Amino acid sequence: xPIYEYQCESCNHELEALQKLSDAPLVDCPACGKASxxxxxxxxxxxxxxxxxYETDFKSGKKKNLAGDGSSGSSSASSSGTAS
Numbered sequence: 001x002p003i004y005e006y007q008c009e010s011c012n013h014e015l016e017a018l019q020k021l022s023d024a025p026l027v028d029c030p031a032c033g034k035a036s037x038x039x040x041x042x043x044x045x046x047x048x049x050x051x052x053x054y055e056t057d058f059k060s061g062k063k064k065n066l067a068g069d070g071s072s073g074s075s076s077a078s079s080s081g082t083a084s
Contacts, residue, residue, distance in 0.1 A: 005040040
């Protein structure tokens, strides 16, 4: 679920709220009680943790294209560039 940032236009109180995408925006300020909260535009942040993501993680069989294995995919790109 995304975290949304809000700011009250009456008292300038700022807060963050964890909401579903389908939830209606908050309007009531918890500090002053007025219905003047506005959703702020902020940069989205996320974190990938763990061993890493690799091209071959979800491929199987002949679909694998490992870097440096001498496959035709990388050599055909270089040979087609020299043919022009």
